[in-house]
Amino acid sequence: MKSCLNAGTWKTLRSALFAALLVVATGAAGQSGDTIELNPEHPDRYVVVKGDTLWDISAMFLKEPWYWPEIWYVNPQIENPHLIYPGDVLTLVYVDGKPQLRLTRGDGTARLSPRVRAEDRDAAITAIPYSVIEPFLRGGMVMSKDEADALPYVVALRDHLIAGAGHEVYVSDLNDSTPLGTEYAVLRLDDKLKDPDTGDVLGYEVIFIGDAELRGTGSPDTLFLTDTDREAMRGDKIRAIDTSLPLNFYPQAPTRDVNGTIISVLDGVALIGQYQMIIINRGSDDGLTAGSVLAVWQRGEKVRDPNAGGLGKKVQLPDTFAGNVMVVKAYDDVSYALVMEAVSEMRVGDRAKNP
Secondary structure, three states: OOOOOOHHHHHHHHHHHHHHHOOOOOOOOOOOHHHOOEOOOOOOEEEOOOOOEHHHHHHHHEOOHHHHHHOEOOOOOOOOOOOOOOOOEEEEEEEOOEEEEEEEOOOOOOOOOOOOOOOOHHHOOEOOOHHHHHHHHHHOOEEOHHHHHOOOEEEEEOOOOOEOOOOEEEEEOOOOOOOOOOEEEEEEEEEEEEOOOOOOEEEEEEEEEEEEEEEEOOOOEEEEEEEEOOOEOOOOEEEEOOOOOOOOOOOEOOOOOOEEEEEEEHHHOOOEOOOOEEEEOOOHHHOOOOOEEEEEEEOOOEEEOOOOOOOOOEEEOOOEEEEEEEEEEEOOOOEEEEEEEEOOOEOOOOEEEOO
């Protein structure tokens, strides 16, 4: 599947993403050093390999990966000490009785600034697999009805009842000064996102239709569909490529109590597993930011008591832990979160709380 950004833009974005994902905030909120619980099976020394992620390495050393900043030692003598590369060595030591992770570059030396690391910066490991975030970068968002109504839209399809990659569409209300070759995302408003607790409409989930390029200006303008996931239709919305996804993911527990609900999952699957994107009915107004980690609890079922006779009395079973998710984009009262680990099935309606 082609990207909606050109190669140069993607390279720049990848570099920014890789760098930002590995920045670990040494002052992040979390447990104090004397209460950190290490993974009982933690190694004392680990050599980073290609394909590792920061989350997986954190889980290797800690029972709760989001407390990684609490034990990470930033060595000022190492250039870019927050970036971890394949071949680097992580060593667990104890300072005043508290665990601390130290980094040694793969060549066994502590490179002093301003010496430049020969390996390309894109080789640094990421907090999460980049391929997981890339589809979301292309189209995932929540939008109000007013925002959607203000966007340009497909007014007609050229020579087709439906349009896909390789077809042209006519668009109304584009900016007159937009140069030819400008890239756009074609989007469609999906169902309302309702808060199950209040019944309020939190916004509309936006479906990504495809990528398009401006090929002709006028009234209307002409867009060429370069790549599509779904068939484009009249009324679909047009928006400039959105690269505003927060890139600084510092896995951390929320600083306030959060008690939310999964209200949607991207692609509409019924059962949710690792690396799927979900939407919860809590956002920045509730203290969530990019990197906030929440625990998901599967709602307990109601079952009939076999000894109650007749239809029987229903008994509410307790909620059970299903896994952890990390917020990747927070709006005022709704957030996108990525499933980092799933020990059992998650469903729309399950609760998302502080870990």
